C-alpha cells in the first residue's frame with residue numbers, strides 16, 4: 379500500500395517532514411519513490427493512480443481556505459483528514475472571474491466545465507439563452523445549455539447518488555451536482571428537480587423551497603411527493619432519530635425551513651450524523667454510489683467575519699463528517715474519498731493574541747487564493763498536486779464513466 383511506500387521512501391531519500399511532502403509534493407514524492415521501490419518489492423508503481431474507485435464520497439468545506447483547516451486543527455488537536463494519503467491545492471477561479479462563487483465552483487467540480495457566476499449545472503451558452511428569452515428558460519430551466527454532471531453519468535451506470543448539506547439542500551454547492559438552472563436563486567426549481575430526479579438521498583435544510591413557503595411556486599409539492607410509496611420523508615429531528623435507513627427507498631430529510639442552525643447553536647441532526655445515514659442508504663447499491671457532503675456554513679461565518687471559536691467549531695464539525703467518510707472507507711476500500719474547499723471566504727488570517735489566535739478578515743466576500751484538497755482511496759493520486767477546479771470535475775466524470783463502461 380502507498381503509506382508504507384511513502385514511509386520507506388522518505389526515510390531513505392529525504393529528511394523533509396512526511397506531512398509537508400504529502401501536502402505539497404505528492405507527485406514529486408511518488409516519482410522519487412518509483413525509482414527505488416522496484417527492488418524493495420513494494421506495491422506496483424502508480425497503483426492508486428490507475429485504480430478506479432467503485433464509489434466516491436466528495437466532501438466540500440464551503441469557504442474553507444487554509445486558515446479554516448488550521449482553526450479546526452487547533453480546536454480538535456488532530457484532524458481526521460490527516461489520515462488521507464494525497465494532498466494538494468486547487469485553483470478556484472470561474473470562467474468569468476478570478477474569484478468564484480459557490481454555484482459556478484460546484485458546477486466546475488460536478489461537470490468539469492467552468493462557467494459564469496451563479497450558474498448551476500449549465501454552461502456559458504445559458505447566459506445568451508436567458509438574455510434572449512428568460513421566460514422560456516423559467517418554464518424549462520434544465521434546457522438552458524445543460525452540462526453533463528458526474529451524477530448524470532452515475533445514474534446511467536445504475537449507481538446511487540446523494541447530497542448532504544447544512545444549508546438548504548437547494549443551495550449552490552449541492553445543487554451544482556444534482557440539478558441544472560440558469561441562476562442559483564431559482565431554488566424552488568432546484569427543489570423540483572431533486573424530486574423529479576433519480577437522486578436517492580437528500581439531507582439538510584430547505585423545506586420551504588419544496589412546500590411553497592419560499593420561491594416561485596405557491597403550491598405544496600412536498601406533501602404529495604412524500605406520499606409516494608418509495609420515498610421516506612423526515613421533516614423533524616425526531617423523525618430522523620427514529621428512522622431506520624433502507625437501501626431500497628429514497629430518503630429526503632429536510633430539517634429546517636431554509637438553512638440549518640449553526641454548529642454552536644446545537645444543530646441536529648449534525649453533519650456527521652447525516653453523512654453516516656446517507657452512507658448507510660447508499661452502500662446498499664452493489665453498483666456503487668456518489669455522495670456529496672457540504673459543510674455549508676464555514677462560508678457563512680466567513681461572510682459574517684465571525685470570531686475564531688465559531689470558525690473553529692464549524693470547521694471541526696466538517697472534519698467530523700470527513701471522519702465518518704474515512705471510517706466507512708476503511709471498511710469499504712473500493713471507495714474514493716475526496717475532501718476539498720470550493721473557495722476561501724473572508725480573507726481569514728489567524729493573528730497572535732497572547733497564547734491564542736484571533737480571527738482577522740480582509741473581506742466580507744470570497745477571495746482568490748488556492749484552497750486545500752485531500753484524497754484517499756483508489757484513484758486518489760489523480761487529485762494530488764496543484765489542480766484546477768474543472769480538472770477535478772473532469773477527473774471525477776472520467777472515473778465514473780469508467781464505472782459506466784464496466785457496467786455495460
Ligand SMILES: [Zn+2]
Nearest residue numbers: 441480677723
Ligand atoms: Zn460564500
